[in-house]
Amino acid sequence: RTLLRMEHHEPSGMYYNWYDEATGEALRTWPQPPYNTVYPFVSSVDNGWLGAALWVVRNSVPGVAELAGRLFDRMRWDAFYDPAGPRPGGLMHGGFFPFDHDRPGGVYRGSHIDAPDVWLTTHHYDTIVSESRITSYLAIMTGMAPPQHYFASWRTFPATCDWSWHEMQPVGETRTYLGIDVYEGAYTYRGKRIVPGWGGSMFEELMPNVFVPEEVWGPRSWGENHPLHVRAQIEHGLQEADYGYWGFSPASNPFGGYREYGVDALGLNPEGYFSDREMTNYDIGFGECRPATSPNPDYGDGVVTPHAAFLAMMHAPAAAYANLSRLQTDFDSYGPGGFYDAVAVGSGTVAERYLSLDQAMIMGALGNVLARNVLQRAFSTRRVEAALRPVIAMEEFASATDGP
Template structure:
């Protein structure tokens, strides 16, 4: 059983982000000064220590590769028997944070990083591109040819977004741990993101899109496009899918490819902020409102969705992961104050208001995670997501649909929500923009919902039934570590990632854009 807490009560605990209206047509977002107290630091340090304990429990002692997930026990962990480049990258940047916070010594940090990178230098991968396959056995480093569920044969896939997160981790490690720089660079220097960039993905537009990825050999059960966008090495077999929206996690791969000169800067504007406002796109859950602006010769529809008096550039699912995980590495709000600097605080505010005022769960923070009933599910604030199926915020999978004005009526514009599912890592991602609210929310999840164990916060909890997904996912735990590292350890992830060509090429690129985000 839980007691609801109003947004007024939460804000009384100390606001981190103040929203103030200015002249008509513009809105400014000024962060009120927030300095963590000794108690805040102690609380975050305890959460980080316990979270790190789960990551250690996931990691194979011989290979240094973390499992994708473990169950409730961190003293006798049952590992998943598979991992991915994203999981491995998350473990690497978490190791940097653990050292920075004094959880482990510099010597242990170096040993762990070196062990993992040495293993990765030896595992099978797509050598011409320097990219890694999607699934490996964490205990052996062998590529999996059966899906993680063990139910069917698979052709090893080379994912753009997974390799983006691994490359991001290498970029952090090379600067945070100079003694491992040579080893990190030996892997990073081989990676070529041009393999994913299809310049012809949007005919008539001056730049293209990133592929979801490719196969080294043709899969027997999927149609593919044979080719080679990089122009070096043998042809590969591309999945037909492209990442065509901006506010989602694959933009980390875009940032890295642009910083390295492997993808043209104009590609950033070829991804859509929201799909067009014509009836051809009326499958969206609401009609976007915005203006057209031109950047680097590309017409961009700067559209937004409306939610509770806010205008927000939506992500695909309305979840915190898509919107804010890339921001762990690139200081988007600082570098792009007229775009991400508006949108990120509003995304956080939307999650807070959805959980406390709209759905009245009493808690907030929604992102893909383990389902408390078993398996894995997607969660989000559906009203700020484009997915017509919805990333729901409850176990009942309640779908919001406002309708598409002038084209079709809504099917569920005023939903009644059920058993809300909050995911602690989502609240940690929000901590950069609402630290006081996040600390209060997480403290209540721990103390009232008891969604906490020896390895930190469990992956998700249903607030009404009290059902808890008592397991730990390495990616979600790595997001927790990254968020704590940035907020409580002087931007340790960002300051080691956002250097050199990232600053030179990415900062001026994203600084030029103006979203239509703001208050209605």
């Protein structure tokens, strides 16, 4: 009922990023000094998580199912979908500003639905290993984006020298699905071929998997990549970096603020996400196009976030449990609300904070592990399976392992 009363972008049914919690109105001024102007923004990925939650409630909580359904049904995912975007099949905008904006050059005026113009971001989500794919799933399952949209995102960027800026030279081949040519590339890391995310974090790889049984519906894609990503994070933490612990994903910075953590080798971004406080860079070059600058770095104070291990529990439960047990035993990392958000395991510095998003991932993953995939079952109705499973099932990633 609170959501029904809150200010939102009525033509699309979508919600803004920041609210006055006393009134339910979108913030126009930040409530703390220096009281900066806030331009209400409608985020495609944030609304994606809201939509996924509403869909679950609609299907599993009878007392509020009707209200959740009303909220979900008015959400227009095609407000974000750009069919003429920079990739065949169309991409999702990062979001839009309905009223005014503070991003000159970063937006353009227009609308993808029958509604007044907004300022759409020029930025699109264009990589498949990303938390943003939940929005794509919602758009496809509701018929607001075509199935071809799933194949528009990069698996990796190309392997040619004119693309040598990204992390490493991928291996793979081009395959065609629903008329869309897809370069099925993968990065090679410790004897494994893995489709990378932008930053190499557990969040990008596995958060959509909390809701969608991707490894079941896509045995030749996510069924390979999810467990390989988890194994790579484990090996990075325990062997390559020798932290003694693992689990790398954006989280509170134990030394103040917030930071994006990940395994550098699993991310397209050549400048991290990094796994330690020192932001140690891993660079094996790009074949003959770019020489290596740091193929065997010495890592520093590794920063581990428990929510990454909980996500991994869906694919490696014993290893995740052992890792979390060590974190609890060896550090003052567990408070009245459960695990704190992050631990710098070299110095023992703990981010004694709880972030709602990270706690939600912990609870969602635990629900799936302990209650027979309860969130996946609630999300994946027959309607959803009929729309998504055939699309996901047809793809074959380049993911593989060359050894045990």
